Amino acid sequence: MRIIEKPILEPSLVYSKCLNSIGIRAKRDTFRKVKKYIKIKSDEYDSKACIGDLYTIPIHNDVNGILTKDDMKKTLYTQQMVAKPKGRAIYDKLMALAPLSKCLFCGIGQVSTLDHYLVKSKFPTYSVLPYNLVPCCKDCNTGKGSSFTNVKDKQALHPYYDDFTDGQWLFAEVKETSPLSVGFKVNAPTNWDNISKARVEAHFIEYDLKNRFAVEATNELAKLNNSFTLYPLKKRLRKKHLQKDFLKFKNLHLNSWESALYQALSESDWYCGEGCKQRAI
Numbered sequence: 001m002r003i004i005e006k007p008i009l010e011p012s013l014v015y016s017k018c019l020n021s022i023g024i025r026a027k028r029d030t031f032r033k034v035k036k037y038i039k040i041k042s043d044e045y046d047s048k049a050c051i052g053d054l055y056t057i058p059i060h061n062d063v064n065g066i067l068t069k070d071d072m073k074k075t076l077y078t079q080q081m082v083a084k085p086k087g088r089a090i091y092d093k094l095m096a097l098a099p100l101s102k103c104l105f106c107g108i109g110q111v112s113t114l115d116h117y118l119v120k121s122k123f124p125t126y127s128v129l130p131y132n133l134v135p136c137c138k139d140c141n142t143g144k145g146s147s148f149t150n151v152k153d154k155q156a157l158h159p160y161y162d163d164f165t166d167g168q169w170l171f172a173e174v175k176e177t178s179p180l181s182v183g184f185k186v187n188a189p190t191n192w193d194n195i196s197k198a199r200v201e202a203h204f205i206e207y208d209l210k211n212r213f214a215v216e217a218t219n220e221l222a223k224l225n226n227s228f229t230l231y232p233l234k235k236r237l238r239k240k241h242l243q244k245d246f247l248k249f250k251n252l253h254l255n256s257w258e259s260a261l262y263q264a265l266s267e268s269d270w271y272c273g274e275g276c277k278q279r280a281i
């Protein structure tokens with residue numbers, strides 16, 4: 001999970017730029033009829049997102065009874081924003097917001113698409129709303145599919161609005177087995193309210209982070225095994241080396257899989273001793 005500032009793109013301007021590329025004049029005029037409505041709904045989205053209330057937005061099939069779901073999904077988003085130069089410039093600008101091209105939902109995949117936080121099949125009004133479009137990887141985008149929730153504490157984190165970086169909620173655990181493995185879990189700070197605790201858990205489940213982080217960790221463990229074989233260290237120095245890496249990752253992203261992994265490894269006497277010689281699975 002990565003958090004960034006929400007895009008500095010005026011929703012009404014984005015909507016106009018997309019609709020202006022529509023070839024048929026009568027169709028453009030129909031889209032113009034809901035411009036004010038789109039502005040009102042965009043402001044409402046922003047206000048609700050700021051307080052974690054996007055779950056209260058009802059699913060709908062049209063835009064103010066004037067535009068259909070297909071008008072928004074197909075004509076405006078797919079055919080204008082994704083495919084036409086003016087819309088594509090906005091699309092690319094949003095994709096470029098992710099630091100180092102890392103997916104904002106998982107922090108491991110490479111950005112390859114934009115995800116509609118409120119899915120466009122259920123919430124067509126927000127099909128080209130910049131605040132609803134999040135740069136992400138293919139795995140997060142396809143894994144989420146068209147899922148949505150109308151329950152506050154089941155909402156995954158929104159990278160433009162939900163800052164859950166004031167405490168550690170992601171942890172790893174070394175399994176003292178042969179072959180070696182590491183598991184990931186959520187354990188939110190005890191002073192957080194129940195909804196915040198539930199939401200980080202919901203995010204972890206929604207994007208299958210337990211399994212995906214474990215795959216990344218296994219690769220890292222294999223590299224460490226190789227490194228400790230090539231450059232043998234005493235247990236005490238190995239621990240110090242791992243502690244240093246933990247601090248490095250923690251400083252970058254407190255709740256990254258790397259930070260959780262190196263914390264668990266450096267705190268495990270077993271791993272720092274015999275464990276690191278085990279093959280990873």
Ligand SMILES: [Zn+2]
Pocket residue numbers: 103104105106107108109136137138139140141
């Ligand atoms: Zn991702």
